[in-house]
Amino acid sequence: MQINNNQLLRFTTAGSVDDGKSTLIGRLLYDSKSIFEDQLESVSATSAKKGHKGVDLALFTDGLRDEREQGITIDVAYRYFTTPKRKFIIADTPGHIQYTRNMVTGASTANAAVVLIDARHGVIEQTKRHSFIASLLNIPHLIVCVNKMDLVDYNEQRFNEIISQFEEFSSKLLMKDVRFIPISALEGDNVVNQSKNMPWYQGGTLLNILETLHISSDVNKIDARFAVQTVLRPQNEKYRDYRGYAGRVASGIYRVGDEVAVLPSGFTSKIKSINTGEDEVQEAFAPMSVAMTLEDDIDVSRGDMIVRVNNQPELTQEFDIMLCWLHDEAARPRAKYTLMHTSNEQRAMIKEVVYKVDINTYDRIADDKNLSRNDIARVKLRCTRPIMSDSYRENRNTGSIILIDESTNETVAAGMII
Incomplete structure (x- = not known):
């Protein structure tokens, strides 16, 4: 070998x-x-x-x-x-x-x-x-x-x-x-x-x-996912009409001319250009950081995701997740947390603890709804706005989230979307 x-x-x-x-x-x-x-x-x-x-x-x-x-x-x-x-x-x-x-x-x-x-x-x-x-x-x-x-x-x-x-x-x-x-x-x-x-x-x-050991790439090369981190509007004469959407390619490949959709709005367009710094390239793939421009004037902002028209992630406000509770303080029933998913930041609530996992036997504990430090559980999350997600086993980048306590700004949990 x-x-x-x-x-x-x-x-x-x-x-x-x-x-x-x-x-x-x-x-x-x-x-x-x-x-x-x-x-x-x-x-x-x-x-x-x-x-x-x-x-x-x-x-x-x-x-x-x-x-x-x-x-x-x-x-x-x-x-x-x-x-x-x-x-x-x-x-x-x-x-x-x-x-x-x-x-x-x-x-x-x-x-x-x-x-x-x-x-x-x-x-x-x-x-x-x-x-x-x-x-x-x-x-x-x-x-x-x-x-x-x-x-x-x-x-x-x-x-x-x-x-x-x-x-x-x-x-x-x-x-x-x-x-x-x-x-x-x-x-x-x-x-x-x-x-x-x-x-x-x-x-x-x-x-x-x-x-x-064989190192297999954990990057999903099929599903094109590009989470917009910021919108570039340079204030100079040379780039007066430039409107670029900057971020990192989470998975898949993007090429100039590809037909894409912007989520969650669903509007479609084609990729006009792809830039890495001042250089223009014909394609971008994970984990490249690039700026894209589109042929049509669409309202795109941080947290939106640019995907292929015929290959889109699930768009949902409520989903199941395997959650590892990381914080010293237990989860508060129906409390609001800040959810971070790719570049998407919004408020979320633990709607239900479906079951916890007994680490010794791996049995499901359905009658214990309390989440304490080091607990691992399947929970239902509900967000204030839709997120664009894949299952964690298909895509690590778009299948993972973290929860942050709004009052202390501390990370309280990490989760894998099922």
Whole structure:
């Protein structure tokens, strides 16, 4: 299989507290020789000051002083590294249950998720929660790393037991590709280098799998969606009659001359020109930022969407959504929130909680209508104006929303349109 050296793989790490995520990433960076000399010297000095023998690998990711003082990772830490075969962005998310919202943030753009399981403890609630979120966010690859195999004497039977535990509940998830690796992040087994302590494992190391994963584009190339962010009316003689609609192409391809519709009004026209800066191009595709002009004088404003006449999203004021409640305060019954969908901003209300999901069993809880921090539920939303939406599994960009508390301007929930 030929790997494109310029390919970028985004992956997120998740697991429970003390499962060894920071140590794993540190090992990945250290053994792949992706650490700068000054970083190595700084971490070596800090490790010695703390009385550690050798280099504390976790310090390569716990870059903030507050994190080091508390001994925990408290935010999503993004790390970048490159190997001869591929470029990587790692989103290291906290394991504490109160930071599940960070997992949602870190995983929202990921091509793969690495979930850690402590070999001593096996599958626990956080394992199920993070796996469910990965499935919900439609992440195509899930790599389950059974860590701390050195603490169970590299026992093959224990590894197989955890695989059985995981498969028992994951059969209810829509996971396309799940792989299992026995590792010891602390000792370096099967992270970058093949382990000599587990000859019974014949699969690839974590780095080998990350380097060879097939990266399928998550951009929908069929449905043309262009959300207008602003209207350009330059105040100079050269562009006196110019009226451009600027934004980013969410999906599909637009060409000069294409017949398009402007939603929600439904008026139709043809694309007159497409500009990137001062340059005029004949076509635009995701994720290009461009300005379009139309042949007809139509009232178009921020929040409108330009689509193909024969391929339009659903136009609705009421819809079902899988919602992850992120805020410390519970949802207020029938309260108004600000809904952000592409460039469309308006008020919305949670009309009904259809059911909540029991993270341990994935059963539906229909008699509990309260939404608290970390709850995942199917809800009905009602907006003040129609939105132009696709299902999240068809289009990440037009199938996702966030809710914002109007009084505090804090993000309280993230959702995927069903």
